[in-house]
Structures are given as structure tokens and as C-alpha cells.
Amino acid sequence: MRLHDRVFLLLGGTGGIGKALLDALVQVGSHVIVASRHPELVGHRENMSPVHLDLAAADLDQQLVRLTEAYPDIDGVIHCAGQNRFSGLAKMSVGELDAQLAVNLRSAMLVARHFAPQFEKAGGALVFVGSTFGSIGFPGYTAYCATKFGLRGFTEALRRELADTAVQVVYVAPRATATEMNPEVVNELNRALGNSVDAPETVASEILKAMENGDRRRFLGWPEKLFVVINGILPRLVDKAMLKKLPVIQRFLNGGRLL
Ligand SMILES: NC(=O)c1ccc[n+]([C@@H]2O[C@H](COP(=O)([O-])OP(=O)(O)OC[C@H]3O[C@@H](n4cnc5c(N)ncnc54)[C@H](OP(=O)(O)O)[C@@H]3O)[C@@H](O)[C@H]2O)c1
Numbered sequence: 001m002r003l004h005d006r007v008f009l010l011l012g013g014t015g016g017i018g019k020a021l022l023d024a025l026v027q028v029g030s031h032v033i034v035a036s037r038h039p040e041l042v043g044h045r046e047n048m049s050p051v052h053l054d055l056a057a058a059d060l061d062q063q064l065v066r067l068t069e070a071y072p073d074i075d076g077v078i079h080c081a082g083q084n085r086f087s088g089l090a091k092m093s094v095g096e097l098d099a100q101l102a103v104n105l106r107s108a109m110l111v112a113r114h115f116a117p118q119f120e121k122a123g124g125a126l127v128f129v130g131s132t133f134g135s136i137g138f139p140g141y142t143a144y145c146a147t148k149f150g151l152r153g154f155t156e157a158l159r160r161e162l163a164d165t166a167v168q169v170v171y172v173a174p175r176a177t178a179t180e181m182n183p184e185v186v187n188e189l190n191r192a193l194g195n196s197v198d199a200p201e202t203v204a205s206e207i208l209k210a211m212e213n214g215d216r217r218r219f220l221g222w223p224e225k226l227f228v229v230i231n232g233i234l235p236r237l238v239d240k241a242m243l244k245k246l247p248v249i250q251r252f253l254n255g256g257r258l259l
Helices: 018-029 060-070 094-122 144-162 184-191 201-215 226-233 235-253
Strands: 008-013 032-038 048-052 076-079 122-131 168-174 218-219
Touching: 008 226, 018 032, 018 168, 018 201, 032 184, 048 060, 076 094, 076 201, 094 144, 094 168, 122 144, 122 201, 144 168, 168 201, 184 235, 201 218, 218 226, 226 235
Parallel strands: 008 032, 008 076, 032 048, 076 122, 122 168, 168 218
Antiparallel strands: none
């Protein structure tokens, strides 16, 4: 899809990757509607309109109806919102589990359900930001992995369902990225495990490339891309590698303290 002179609804445009996307989109001449729970904090700039949207709200479908009444000419939606928490499953509250399911997965379904019919006729892009953890289960991220595995499955089925229409469905899976999503304990874990961390601008640029190229899916980072393939065909190899890392991961799950 061409980016210049298009109108995009950006979900998560106040986050680390989202802000980088917003800057890049405005720079190439798109108009961006930035959805947030706190639109008053988004500020003002040319070619950008802040709107209120709570992706965890029970009435999200109705909020989307009102949004498209106000902005009927949207050409594409980029779902770059998300929530996660690095924690053992037993220590996660029901509220945190529900919020991750609602924001990372349910909202993606409702957004696609709302926009796909209008894009089928006029053409349009539905872009979803997943994660390497949407293909590799990782200790401390059980709920997050479940939502991102779900998102990957959802986008694959949706793309196949809409394959004979003008809707472009894109799934982009970043690896660890330097944003506020990751608290210091996770940054320390990544350093201890030798994991690479990308800049949000790099990830934003890859998302836009995927859109422009008409990619179906794009996995970011080497060797993460290879691990995704290996986990798909030989998960026991990854089980073994992960078992070796488990004591380190458990130490950080325990707040970085030695057990
Ligand atoms: N950072 C990483 O290491 C990493 C790695 C792989 C994939 N990802 C994925 O990349 C995407 C962006 O992540 P990020 O690192 O940029 O996150 P971030 O900096 O923590 O920003 C999160 C964004 O999600 C929005 N959001 C959260 N709950 C919401 C809700 N209920 N309603 C509306 N918006 C909500 C926030 O908007 P408001 O607070 O303004 O409402 C904010 O814009 C996510 O899907 C994430 O899972 C991140």
C-alpha cells in the first residue's frame, strides 16, 4: 500500500513503537488519527488527530462506529497497542490477564470486524503488531504469549478469509524493543541472556516497509527469525535451550534476586 496522502488510524500511537510510526508516517505525507486512552496528552501537530479509544472497553465496537462516523475516510489501521507483564502465571491478577486478552487479542478482532467490510469495497490495510513471543513460548510471558500466538493465528485466518478481496492483512513480529513496555528488570534479563534489543525507529521502519511491499507477515531480528522456524518444526530443541536459561529467567522473575 502507498503511504503518501493516506489516512491511517494508529492504535498505540502514544507508545514507544507507535510514536516512531507516527513520526515516520507524518514525514511521508500520511494523515494519522492517533487513538489513545489519554488523547489530551497526545499534543497537536499537523496531519495528526488525537481521538479517545479504550481498546479494553466492553463497548469497543460502539466506540469504533462513532470513530468512523467522525473519520469516514480511513485507508488503513495499524494496531500497535499492547500490554504485557513479565511475571509467573500464578502471580498475575485476573484483571491483568483480562486486560492482556482484551487489548492484545479481542480488540484486534473487533477492529478487523469493523473495518474489513469497508476495506473490502474500497481497499485498505489491516496491520497488526505481534511479537517473536507470538511464535515462541517464553517463561514469564505465558499470558502475553497466548495473546500474541492468538493474534498470529487470527491474522492468518483472516488473511485467508479475505484473500479474494482488496483487504491487505499484515502481521509484523518485532523482537525485544527499547520502549517503556519493558521495565528495568526485563532490560536486565535481556542483557543477562544476551538478547538484542531494537530501537523503536527500526521496528517502525520495518512495519512501514511491510505495508509498502504488500508483505503478509514479517518477523524481525536475527537469530530470532531462525528460532521461530526451529520452534515450529523441532520444539523440543527449543525446550532444551530454554531449560538451560530457566535459572536466569527465574532469578529475574524473582525481582533479580538470587534464590
Ligand atoms: N517493546 C517490546 O519489546 C515489544 C516487542 C515485541 C512486540 N511488541 C509489541 O509492539 C506493540 C507496541 O509496543 P510498545 O513497546 O510500543 O508499547 P508501549 O510503549 O508500552 O505502548 C503501549 C501502547 O498501547 C496503548 N494501549 C495500552 N492499553 C490500551 C487500551 N486499553 N486502549 C488503548 N490503547 C492502549 C498505549 O496507549 P495509551 O496508554 O495512550 O492509551 C500505548 O500507546 C505492542 O503490540 C507490543 O506487544 C513490543
